[in-house]
Amino acid sequence: MSDSEDESIDKQLKIVIIGDGASGKTSLTTRYAQEQFGKQYKQTVGIDFFLRRIVLPGNVNVALQVWDIGGQTLGGGMLDKYLYGAHGVLLVYDITNYSSFENLEDWLVVVRRVFENEGKMPHRALVGNKVDLEHMRTVKLDKHQKFAQENGMSSHFVSAKTGDSVNLCFQKIAAEILGITLTKPELEQHQRVVKADIINYQAKEQTSKQPPPQPKSSLCAIQ
Numbered sequence: 508m509s510d511s512e513d514e515s516i517d518k519q520l521k522i523v524i525i526g527d528g529a530s531g532k533t534s535l536t537t538r539y540a541q542e543q544f545g546k547q548y549k550q551t552v553g554i555d556f557f558l559r560r561i562v563l564p565g566n567v568n569v570a571l572q573v574w575d576i577g578g579q580t581l582g583g584g585m586l587d588k589y590l591y592g593a594h595g596v597l598l599v600y601d602i603t604n605y606s607s608f609e610n611l612e613d614w615l616v617v618v619r620r621v622f623e624n625e626g627k628m629p630h631r632a633l634v635g636n637k638v639d640l641e642h643m644r645t646v647k648l649d650k651h652q653k654f655a656q657e658n659g660m661s662s663h664f665v666s667a668k669t670g671d672s673v674n675l676c677f678q679k680i681a682a683e684i685l686g687i688t689l690t691k692p693e694l695e696q697h698q699r700v701v702k703a704d705i706i707n708y709q710a711k712e713q714t715s716k717q718p719p720p721q722p723k724s725s726l727c728a729i730q
């Protein structure tokens with residue numbers, strides 16, 4: 508099959524990311540689309556777009572059009588328009604911020620209202636972000652699961668910072684929207700290994716004047 512024929516079987520999916528400000532929507536999107544993460548918080552004003560192509564089992568080429576919506580759009584007039592025509596909606600909260608979880612109720616109200624008229628609801632995914640801060644978790648697992656179940660949502664936990672389960676989350680959502688089953692090896696392939704930085708003790712030693720480490724020993728630290 509030639510490249511041009513490959514192109515013709517592409518499916519385009521509109522994925523909209525919503526949730527409170529600072530829950531990590533932009534971080535999640537840039538991690539997924541550009542393999543980047545920034546510690547600095549820069550509020551999204553309105554909307555940003557990203558595109559990523561993936562291949563699903565059966566050689567199905569999918570173009571994911573990701574709409575990253577600013578948290579401040581809740582209550583504004585534009586949100587309905589952004590949501591219109593979405594195949595999937597990710598409702599993102601920060602597992603260390605309880606109100607970001609509670610407020611998803613309000614975001615869901617808008618989703619329901621927009622799609623009531625369209626007849627068909629989009630795939631809805633509940634995404635708990637910042638799992639690298641597990642020790643600071645304020646939203647219990649059972650709360651998350653209950654909310655997902657009651658609202659017919661798929662359930663995901665990710666860290667935009669480390670990249671943990673980010674690819675997997677989008678892959679699963681796209682496959683589910685298109686009615687494609689992912690096999691266990693395919694699921695495992697998208698589990699990302701979390702990288703640990705190697706500390707250079709020789710460089711540290713020069714600045715801190717600490718006793719030298721044992722020869723040939725090296726340490727890993729997960730940040």
Ligand SMILES: Nc1nc2c(ncn2[C@@H]2O[C@H](COP(=O)(O)OP(=O)(O)OP(=O)(O)O)[C@@H](O)[C@H]2O)c(=O)[nH]1
Pocket residue numbers: 526527528529530531532533534535545546547548549550551552576577578579636637638639640665666667668669
């Ligand atoms: N530790 C940690 N911090 C994160 C993670 N994801 C995002 N952050 C931080 O959380 C802050 C807010 O992230 P954004 O992605 O800008 O949040 P947002 O949801 O896009 O916010 P709005 O654009 O205002 O709606 C930033 O300082 C990020 O660095 C994560 O997985 N772990």
Ligand SMILES: [Mg+2]
Pocket residue numbers: 532533534549550551575576577578
């Ligand atoms: Mg943002």
